[in-house]
Amino acid sequence: SYVLTQPPSVSVAPGQTASITCGGNNIGSKSVHWYQQKPGQAPVLVVYDDSDRPSGIPERLSGSNSGNTATLTVSRVEAGDEADYYCQVWDTTSDQSIFGGGTKLTVL
């Protein structure tokens, strides 16, 4: 079945920009959604349909998707952005939803 590959961890200093990638075969042809999960909490949708944000999500979080890589970008990183981030797509071949393995964002 379809596989999404994320780096296990990304580290960034406060105020800098973090890029979290999600790789998949021709992922640019799919709609990618991103979720943020802080310790002990349920996941929260932060980006949907590649680059749209739900209400209440800051503009500092943005998404893009092209070719074989989708990217979640966190600009002007804050301590509160420290969390696990997961990408997700619907695989029409298998009729299943697929999550990436998740990326732990650490704010140095």
Place this chain on the structure above:
Amino acid sequence: EVKLVESGGVVVQPGGSLRLSCAASGFTFDEYTMHWVRQTPGKGLEWVSLITYDGGTTFYADSVKGRFTISRDNSKRSLSLEMKSLSIEDTALYYCVKDQLNLCTSSSCWVFEYWGQGTVVTVSS
């Protein structure tokens, strides 16, 4: 305010069965596709199953197909997951999840907008 409250998680022996429930409030339940997503301890997320708003379509992850059954009772605003032939690999926190768009049966709509706090299923002898 959208509220999803899962229940039914317990410790069960391998090979056993279990039924999870999710009580929904704060939105028009019978207009939204609903999902179950699970998370193993310290690990990532795994989508389990979905049921469209009208109950007419269901999909399952390969790992649970043939063993789990998703259902809903729109009159009671309730979502269920019947789990059979449980194995240790089914041990996880199970989330009830509301979809983003109403009255949609297309995969292009299936985005996990609101999550409950989850119920823990432990399969152990």
